[in-house]
Amino acid sequence: xxxxxxxxxxxxxxxxxxxxxxxxxxxxxxxxxxxxxxxxxxxxxxxxxxxxxxxxxxxxxxxxxxxxxxxxxxxxxxxxxxxxxxxxxxxxxxxxxxxxxxxxxxxxxxxxxxxxxxxxxxxxxxxxxxxxxxxxxxxxxxxxxxxxxxxxxxxxxxxxxxxxxxxxxxxxxxxxxxxxxxxxxxxxxxxxxxxxxxxxxxxxxxxxxxxxxxxxxxxxxxxxxxxxxxxxxxxxxxxxxxxxxxxxxxxxxxxxxxxxxxxxxxxxxxxxxxxxxxxxxxxxxxxxxxxxxxxxxxxxxxxxxxxxxxxxxxxxxxxxxxxxxxxxxxxxxxxxxxxxxxxxxxxxxxxxxxxxxxxxxxxxxxxxxxxxxxxxxxxxxxxxxxxxxxxxxxxxxxxxxxxxxxxxxxxxxxxxxxxxxxxxxxxxxxxxxxxxxxxxxxxxxxxxxxxxxxxxxxxxxxxxxxxxxxxxxxxxxxxxxxxxxxxxxxxxxxxxxxxxxxxxxxxxxxxxxxxxxxxxxxxxxxxxxxxxxxxxxxxxxxxxxxxxxxxxxxxxxxxxxxxxxxxxxxxxxxxxxxxxxxxxxxxxxxxxxxxxxxxxxxxxx
Numbered sequence: 132x133x134x135x136x137x138x139x140x141x142x143x144x145x146x147x148x149x150x151x152x153x154x155x156x157x158x159x160x161x162x163x164x165x166x167x168x169x170x171x172x173x174x175x176x177x178x179x180x181x182x183x184x185x186x187x188x189x190x191x192x193x194x195x196x197x198x199x200x201x202x203x204x205x206x207x208x209x210x211x212x213x214x215x216x217x218x219x220x221x222x223x224x225x226x227x228x229x230x231x232x233x234x235x236x237x238x239x240x241x242x243x244x245x246x247x248x249x250x251x252x253x254x255x256x257x258x259x260x261x262x263x264x265x266x267x268x269x270x271x272x273x274x275x276x277x278x279x280x281x282x283x284x285x286x287x288x289x290x291x292x293x294x295x296x297x298x299x300x301x302x303x304x305x306x307x308x309x310x311x312x313x314x315x316x317x318x319x320x321x322x323x324x325x326x327x328x329x330x331x332x333x334x335x336x337x338x339x340x341x342x343x344x345x346x347x348x349x350x351x352x353x354x355x356x357x358x359x360x361x362x363x364x365x366x367x368x369x370x371x372x373x374x375x376x377x378x379x380x381x382x383x384x385x386x387x388x389x390x391x392x393x394x395x396x397x398x399x400x401x402x403x404x405x406x407x408x409x410x411x412x413x414x415x416x417x418x419x420x421x422x423x424x425x426x427x428x429x430x431x432x433x434x435x436x437x438x439x440x441x442x443x444x445x446x447x448x449x450x451x452x453x454x455x456x457x458x459x460x461x462x463x464x465x466x467x468x469x470x471x472x473x474x475x476x477x478x479x480x481x482x483x484x485x486x487x488x489x490x491x492x493x494x495x496x497x498x499x500x501x502x503x504x505x506x507x508x509x510x511x512x513x514x515x516x517x518x519x520x521x522x523x524x525x526x527x528x529x530x531x532x533x534x535x536x537x538x539x540x541x542x543x544x545x546x547x548x549x550x551x552x553x554x555x556x557x558x559x560x561x562x563x564x565x566x567x568x569x570x571x572x573x574x575x576x577x578x579x580x581x582x583x584x585x586x587x588x589x590x591x592x593x594x595x596x597x598x599x600x601x602x603x604x605x606x607x608x609x610x611x612x613x614x615x616x617x618x619x620x621x622x623x624x625x626x627x628x629x630x631x632x633x634x635x636x637x638x639x640x641x642x643x644x645x646x647x648x649x650x651x652x653x654x655x656x657x658x659x660x661x662x663x664x665x666x667x668x669x670x671x672x673x674x675x676x677x678x679x680x681x682x683x684x685x686x687x688x689x690x691x692x693x694x695x696x697x698x699x700x701x702x703x704x705x706x707x708x709x710x711x712x713x714x715x716x717x718x719x720x721x722x723x724x725x726x727x728x729x730x731x732x733x734x735x736x
Contacts, residue, residue: 167250173265176247180272183240184407188420200677201694206451207556217701218708231714237276244273246293267323271334274316281309285710299722307359317343331399332408341585344372352683372594383587390471404585411579419577422565425449430557436479436520442568451559455694457525464634465644470627473560477521519546523560527551562673599659604652619645707734
């Protein structure tokens, strides 16, 4: 494997508006490997390794983690995206460029970390505290990238030494050995790093503990896969996850309102444990965070009264929720997370395309004529700026699309009404979590929203899962209910209008709904893994982790076949798709190369 190393580190892609000194470039033209033995040099190396995390904030991470799962499926734009959802061999093969880019990016980061670690350990200039903190961060970063790789590729080359020359003789290590190294790195990092750093873009003790707990949980989740599971893994998972919780002295706090998590004014809030950073300064933002492009409703700008704008987003419309997400995953009445996760309404923003009342016909028969008594005058439909222009509903009207009956029914609404039957590849409720209304103009791709990789809401669920897998359902229920209490409509909170319009609640009801969704230990004693995976789906919906969750729990194939209609209809998914193919570019560079079954994953040769 050829692992590249960038001698002259380009720091500008990581510079943030109002950033700390740790992100400022210092005469990069003089950088050499020995420079890493100095304080300025190691800070430069750290920035370089952190910058590799930005690679994922594009459609490739969406495709690899939120397509081909139970909760989301393909929308418009086929090709590679469609193939990831359907596991089609035409794209899901060793020659796929995107998979090699993923591989290359992560190994470049690991190579840089390895060289920096070697130079820091050799340094005679760094203080002991600076040396320890730098080693801690580098070990966290190396573990982060190896954890990403092993989940997607299984057996991979494992290298922990700095290489100053090109090598081509790498062999894949066992999955168990990779997990062992990840855990070793993280446990050492946890002992070296301080707590509660103000900068959410740098690793501290809590970020390490959260990731370490998740790694232990992943290893302990194996049933048929060999990950090196140890009898103490669940105990270790519980220990490290609980160390982050405020009940045990942790400094992070849950946001009071689930909806506030997605307001960009709250970036870096008390719940964020670790986030990849971006900036609104285009000079230093590189490709930016592009997740906002992929979750929108492609049809919105085509509707009467609507035009593309910054607030509503640039509508690529690549990913849409499955029926499971819309219809069965949530208690939509009492669990506020559904209506706080999705944008259900678009408001008219373009007077030039406001709709008009006109006679509508089907098969030559007039079935709607404007009614002057209702203010419906031909050529003058009454809708103004700010009025509802598009309304999505998850409820069914019981009519078949594109029939006269459906058209007559929809004509009763002065806005574009989208009941469940009218959802299609271009029109679905829009996930709010990635939208970026702070972009400078409506066509800008490079967003500045931070990419939250770890937050306290997930830490509670990691602790709950470890407890439940150990059979301690009382403790599991306790931690789940912390999340459920926040998920409920709060006492005195004004609920979404769907609460009484569609979900059976009473208008003006501001009572808390926690009692309706809190769990008891007995609720967890059935199929606990299914319960906790669905709870993770409710809390972490669309947060770039679903594929990995299904794989670690051994349910990917079964759940995709059950809940993802497009993937099932394609008929191309196989159980071996729990791993990605090893990139052919890597295999072609091996000298000497082993037998293909040694170098490639099953099903791809």
